[in-house]
Amino acid sequence: MKRRAANPFPGVSPAPDRHGKMRWRLRKKGVPQTYLPGEYGSIEFRKAYEAALQGSRAAAMPSRHQYGTFDWLIEHYKRSPKWKKLRPISQYNLGKDFDRFSKAYGKRRVATLRTEHVEAIIGKKADTPSAANHLLKLLRRLCRFAMRKKLIAVDPTLDVERYAENPDGFHTWTEDEISQFEAHHGLASKAVLALRLILNSGAARQDVVKLGRQSVRHGRIAYRRGKTGGDVDLPILEDLEDVLALVPGDRLLFLTHTGDRPYKPTTFGNWFHDQCIAAGLPHCSSHGLRKAGATRLGNAGASELEIMAFLGHRTPDEARTYVKKFNRKRLSDTGMEKVSRAKREQDLSNPVEKLDIHRRKALKEKGN
Structure with missing residues (x-):
């Protein structure tokens, strides 16, 4: 009597779906039931099988803490x-x-x-x-x-209301605040180098600390955003070029800590906020400079996609807010201009009536 060959993948059994397509189901004690992708025994199948078992082993690891805390x-x-x-x-x-x-x-x-x-x-x-x-x-x-994990049946946070907060989030730097910061620290300072790098590249603090000569090529500065994975590739404008020219030629990174050590994002953020306080701008932050750069683009009439490319986002949702602000400002300007133009036209079309008003005022003053 022939012995039946052992299943090389214990717990796996065929489970055709309602269309007759063959699927493979893993049912094993201590492992959540799951369907494995790919052909039986394929590389994709084997990886999924091992991952399912590894997940089970991780869940079975002893805890260092008391259950339920x-x-x-x-x-x-x-x-x-x-x-x-x-x-x-x-x-x-x-x-x-x-x-x-x-x-x-x-x-x-x-x-x-x-x-x-x-x-x-x-x-x-x-x-x-x-x-x-x-x-x-x-x-x-x-x-x-x-x-x-079956520790609770109802989420106790569901009925808790959020606090009202500034809908614009971090304060967006104004042009006057940018000038004040630069005037206080001076063009050759590391503080102004950091400001212009963020303002002209849209880099967040975890990205700006990695920018260096390896990021510059053919008059452009490029990097990949750590948070979103979006690629940013921008021309180097003149005011950024001016401060980059002052960076020592033997330094790879543009912004370095004491002893040319690279910054950690949090350390850089704290240092830059100290520079803001020193310049009399305690309400300003590095993140607000990203918003200032996007605002400049919006005020210049840039599209949502152009601002999205500057910020390194994958969708234009946030960029849309800057375009809306610009459009609102432009519409208010054109609306008020129409009012002013209509008033001028009215004055020109009724010169006699306007003259009579002045004449009546003059006669009244003479009679008094």
Whole structure:
């Protein structure tokens, strides 16, 4: 009697769909049921099979924290496929948010969280509405993951309202503020170099710290945005060319820390804000310069796609706000010009009536 060959992929069985197309289903204890792509035994099939098993092994890893606490939840969130799909910069920023939250609330049990508790937690940041809303977003992320982990049945953040905040977000630098900053620090300063780099390239702080001679070619400056992955390729304008010419020729990066060490994005952001304070502009930030650059484009009549290319976005949604502001300003100018023109035409068409008005005033003053 022939022995049946062992299944090289334990748990996998054929499962034709309703159209008769063959599919392969993985059903194995401790592994979520899933369908595997590709032909049986193909490279794509093998990778999906191994990934499913690896996910099961990761879930089975012992936890360093007590079950059901926020620390436990955060630990398991960082093992999830959702976390692995995030870009490195997003993992870094979200990880910092998790660390701050864990320090204050990590030992608390998720199941005891109520709507009034959420309101109290974010209420501590009521003086900074954007920070309060950012914390609420973090709590919602954790609570939705907790529902998937069966720790809670209802999301306690659902009925919590966001704080009203400035719809324009970060303050957009005005031309007068740009001039004030440059006058205070001087053209040859690192501060003005940083300002003009951001203003003329649209680079965010995590991007501007990586710009250097490798980014410049044939009179253009190019880079890939760390946050969106969008490619930016722009001509170097004269005011940027003036400050780049002052950078020492043996330096690769344009902006460096003490001892020519590269900046970390957060360190650069803190340093630049100190330069803003020194120039009497404590309300200004590096991000506001990106918006100032986009505003310049909008005021010059640039299209949504042109502003999108400058900001390195994948969609024109944010760029549309700058175009709308410009269009609103242009329409108000043309509207007021029509009023002024109509008034002039009316005055020219009624010279006698206007003369009679002046004559009556003169006679009245003479009679008095």
